[in-house]
Amino acid sequence: MNDSLNSISSLLKTMDSILIFPHINMDGDAMGSSTALCLALRKMGKKTFVMLNEPIPKNLDFLECGCSTYDENILDDVQLSLQIDSCGMNRIYGREVAWERGRIKGCIDHHASGINDIKYNFYRTEPKTAATGEIIYKIIKLLGVEISLEIANCIFAAITTDTGNFQHTNTTRNTHEIVAELYDVEGFDSKTISALIYDRQSKEAIKMESDVLANLEFYSEGKIATGEITQELLKKNGCSMNESEGIIQRIMSIDGVEVGCLFKEKDQKVIMVSLRSKHHTNTAAVAAKFGGGGHLRASGCTMNMNLQEAKEKIIPQLIIAVEK
Ligand SMILES: [Mn+2]
Known part of the structure; x- marks a missing residue:
């Protein structure tokens, strides 16, 4: 059964070392959501990395923010392995060894398929939510972490890419409300982020x-x-x-x-x-x-x-x- 955002954020508060796993063939939502949460957890003093095994696409390079690693031994001890925008073993293909290091396994996603592949200690999947970035935004608020410009950029990237720049039918009032709140973050400029994502094709x-x-x-x-x-x-x-x-x-x-x-x-x-x-x-x-x-x-x-x-x-x- 889906865990509540409250219980997930309470649990995250007790975790000190966390590896975050976005899905393979990463997209803006996978990378943006993962980095946003990583930055928030680091602000709380936690040892957190986004675990990758493939290069970040060029148009998403600004979502790296010093968070990602290719070294599965980067943490001495992994309390939590957490899939973000990703659900099931075939979505973290090639990173199984790193995944198994986490004593606790969790998943936060808006895809529902694959949820029975892994015995998660906790999970939350919201198939009707446009982007995992929306869920992560709410969790960061519950964690009590201030939304920095970097976090805002990551959340916006997650949402704009998974909604097809707000054109897909998954776009809701909630989607726009979260994006509207990002404008309260000093320096936030959606056009800058859109240009980084969409206007850098070779x-x-x-x-x-x-x-x-x-x-x-x-x-x-x-x-x-x-x-x-x-x-x-x-x-x-x-x-x-x-x-x-x-x-x-x-x-x-x-x-x-x-x-x-x-x-x-x-x-x-x-x-x-x-x-x-x-x-x-x-x-x-x-x-x-x-x-x-x-x-x-x-x-x-x-x-x-x-x-x-x-x-x-x-x-x-x-x-x-x-x-x-
Ligand atoms: Mn997604």
Whole structure:
């Protein structure tokens, strides 16, 4: 059962050494929420780090704030291992050893899938909340820590990215109220943070995006659009996969598209699939068929096969889901 924010913040007050785990293929919410909480806990005098095993995407580099580490032995003793915006073992892939060091295990997330993978000592998942950043903001308030400019920037980054810059249907009054409060923090300027996140794409990434868009495939009379990023395409454009952020939003901006699907070829045998929907299609249910998960309107899965096989498996399922 979900623990209350009050009981979680009370517990956090008693913890002295904490490792924080954002989900793999980190995004603005995972990194922003993790760093915001790390900064708040450090202000309380706690030894806290954000445990990573992959580089931070360039447009999110300002969310590092001296918090992250790649050294699983950085703390002599780990009282608490805490997943943030992340739930289940497959979301912390590659960091299992560090995760197991925590004597207590917790999870704060707005994804519900994966909650039964791990025997958490406490957890809170709020599937209706737009961003984990909203939950973390409330916890920081309950901890009694003042929201610094760095924390405000992290919370704003978390919320703007997970709401598609306040365009997704998950955006609520609560979302805007929390962001409104951030303006009370001295020096806070949302435009500065938006520009850091959205206006620093490389020429190469823009060219790659245009290649992907030029080769979209459409199914179900244009209700489904699929794009693909192969290793060959990355090589041709001189890009890395983490520069593909934003392409799925471009696909979703097409008139008439209900479901967007982006195939990312990690290698010949591993395809990462991102799914989005606009109105009625449950993409989480489709992702779950292939061991993935997420939200109704935004989900993903990893398929251990080549690109052609992945397409042959998932596209028919999308066609069924979109016609429901
Ligand atoms: Mn999130």
